Amino acid sequence: MVNFKAPHRPIISYRPIRPSDLEVLEKIHGDLFPIRYESEFFRNAVNGHDIVCWGAVDRSRPNAQSNELIGFVTARIVSAKESEVEDFISFDLSKPDQTLIYILTLGVVESHRNLGIASSLIHKVIKYASSIPTCSAVYLHVISYNNAAIHLYKKMSFQCVRRLYNFYLINGQHYDSYLFIYYVNGGRSPCSPLELVTLLVTYVKSGYYLMVAKLWKNEDKKISKWPTSKESGYLLPVVQNKRILTAEESTQPNQVCKLHSQLLFGSTN
Incomplete structure (x- = not known):
C-alpha cells in the first residue's frame, strides 16, 4: 500500500x-x-x-x-x-x-x-x-x-x-x-471527590447532632436527681451529684473521628 x-x-x-x-x-x-x-x-x-x-x-x-x-x-x-x-x-x-x-x-x-x-x-x-x-x-x-x-x-x-x-x-x-x-449506561466511579466531601459533611453533622442530643439527655438526668422538699417544693442539692460518663458516651467523639478517618484514608482494620 x-x-x-x-x-x-x-x-x-x-x-x-x-x-x-x-x-x-x-x-x-x-x-x-x-x-x-x-x-x-x-x-x-x-x-x-x-x-x-x-x-x-x-x-x-x-x-x-x-x-x-x-x-x-x-x-x-x-x-x-x-x-x-x-x-x-x-x-x-x-x-x-x-x-x-x-x-x-x-x-x-x-x-x-x-x-x-x-x-x-x-x-x-x-x-x-x-x-x-x-x-x-x-x-x-x-x-x-x-x-x-x-x-x-x-x-x-x-x-x-x-x-x-x-x-x-x-x-x-x-x-x-x-x-x-x-x-456509559450510567456507569461511574465508585466515589467522586464531591461525593466524598458530601458524605463526610453528612457524617460530621450527624455526629454533632448526636453529641448535642446526649448532652441534653445528660442535663435532663441531672435535674431529675434533685429531690423535692415536701414543705417548700424547692429542689434540694444531692451530695455526690457528680455524673460519670459511660464508656459509650465518653468515646463517642473518638468514634466519629475514626469514621472520618476511614472515609478519607480507608479502613484501618
Whole structure:
C-alpha cells in the first residue's frame, strides 16, 4: 500500500472490517505502531473472533482504493470484575455480569489525519458499548509521549484515572502509559471527590447532632436527681451529684473521628 495523498476533499464513510481487509490492516498497524502484533490478532480482528472493529474508507479515491482502509479501531468485550479498571467502576449489584469495552488499537493513515476520523471511530465504539445493557465503560491505554492522542481522549471526555509506569517495552526501553476511561449506561466511579466531601459533611453533622442530643439527655438526668422538699417544693442539692460518663458516651467523639478517618484514608482494620 502506498502512502497516497488526498488531492481533493475526501468522502469518508465507515463500515465493519472484513476478511478482505487483512493485508491492509496488518500493513497499517506496521506503519503506525512500534509494537508488532501477532498474525492471530489480525485474523481474529477481520473475522470477528473475540474482537469488534470498524474501518474508515475514502470513497473519493479512484478505483478499488475507494474501499481500502484508511483508518480503523479494534476493541474487545471484557468482564468488568476481571479488568484492571475494576477499582474505578461502581458495580450495580443487580447486574452481576457487567462488562467493559477495551479499545485495543486505533489509527489513521497520515494522509487522512485531522479530518475527525479518529473521533468518529471512537464514537462508533462508544455507541456500540452503549447498546450493551451490561456495559459500564470504555477504556484504553495510551503511551505517555503521545500528546495528540492524550489531547483527543480528554477532548472526548475520557477520564485519565491512572499512570502505569514502565507499561510498554519498546526496543529495549520502558515507557509509561496512561489509563483512560469513558463511562456509559450510567456507569461511574465508585466515589467522586464531591461525593466524598458530601458524605463526610453528612457524617460530621450527624455526629454533632448526636453529641448535642446526649448532652441534653445528660442535663435532663441531672435535674431529675434533685429531690423535692415536701414543705417548700424547692429542689434540694444531692451530695455526690457528680455524673460519670459511660464508656459509650465518653468515646463517642473518638468514634466519629475514626469514621472520618476511614472515609478519607480507608479502613484501618
